[in-house]
Amino acid sequence: MTLKELTDHTVREFVKKYGRQPRWIVAAPGRVNIIGEHTDYNDGFVLPMAIELYTVIAADSSTQETNQIRLYSTLGDKPAVVDLTKPLKPLPKGSWANYPVGVIAAFLARGLNPGGFDAMIHSTVPFGGGLSSSAALEVATATLLEVITGKKLDLVEKALLCQKAEHEYAGMPCGIMDQFISIMGRENQVLLLDCRSRKPELVPMSDPSVTVLIINTNVRHQLTGSEYPMRRKQCEAAAKILGVPSLRDATTELLEHAKGRMEKDVYHRARHVIGEIERTQHAADDIRASNWPAVGQLMYASHRSLRNDYEVSCKALDTVVDIAKVIGLKGGMFGCRMTGAGFGGCAVALVKTDAIDAISKKIAADYKKKTGIEATIFISRPAAGATVIKNNGSGSPSVRTNICARVSVPA
Secondary structure, eight states: OOHHHHHHHHHHHHHHHHHHSSSEEEEEEEEEEEOTOGGGGTTOOOEEEEEEEEEEEEEOOOOOOOEEEEEEETTTTOOOOOOOSOOOOOOSSTTTHHHHHHHHHHHHTTTTTTOOOOEEEOOOOTTTTTSSSSHHHHHHHHHHHHHHHOOOHHHHHHHHHHHHIIIIIIOOOOOOOOHHHHHHTTEEEEEEETTTTEEEEEEEOOOOOOOEEEESOOOOTTTSSSSHHHOOOOHHHHHHHTTSGGGOOHHHHHHHHHHHOOOOHHHHHHHHHHHHHHHHHHHHHHTTTTTTHHHHHHHHHHHHHHTSSSSOOOHHHHHHHHHHHHHHHHTTEEEEESSSSSSSSEEEEEEGGGHHHHHHHHHHHHHHHHHHHEEEEEEEEEOOOEEEEEEEOSTTTOOOOOOOEEEOOOO
């Protein structure tokens, strides 16, 4: 589904639900990380790109209750109603609405009250696929609130606002990569992001002979469990033992000297992060030079490290990468790795464009044979970040200073 098709579908659903045309339409993309996994919350480097899968929100001012925000999703999730006259609190753990509600809370805390509005949300970013459906929803919500209130945020401030919403309302201590790329993505460019300085650097990736292939294992991950927070704590423990502010400041030599003072798991987590930061910087250089075989080898090395040292892969992801290795360079496969936080979700591969059909068929058939699961496979060029598709508003007459709100989810 193209962005236009997705927009048209969302508008139809809005009209069906609310009986009128939306005044505002915004979109934000998901992302795939080429390399640089679990480095963002260690002040390292990441190399994501925005993908041609989007979350779209169509909205209009409320015609019934000026102090209520009604959020509906076409994906069948329960709607959420935000009451702007009462204190706002997170919904029960696991509720999809915590992502937009957290963003609304952050705007209210800045004295930016959008007033009551009705919204319809639809997305082609798979939930639990490791392609950052959560950040796409957060960034789309923030973009909508910018339009409604007439207050455009600084790009970095906007990304950090969305990250904070995920921390405080969804209970997910994520890094900053997902929100940054969903906001700052550019067509035919990947983003080398220094997660310490928050300095983004666009790296051209416009070679038509190379394409990014994304393989959804359709094994959903669950990030709010204990695994992700535990790995963050292990990284922090390693940095403390090494006497550095974060693992960004560590070296392999320093780690090896301190190995005897670390628990086994802490050592392995640190070894992955230190190596992954280095691999990411090398990959950016190789993309600039169009050295695709070198990028592919770095991707394979990243997957090995994520599987063995960080222990966030799973059988389904390993199976996809093993199939990619069998296809090999002769078959048009440069490299493949798991992408996202892990425990399921997607793998990303770098392939020769003229071999896409053959590679896709091979991966689909072999994966189904080995796992009994149908994979979802698609291609994407580096896409643009968040965008306003329609704005028929009239400035910012609805901006208010009330910061009290309450949210409920009808049964």
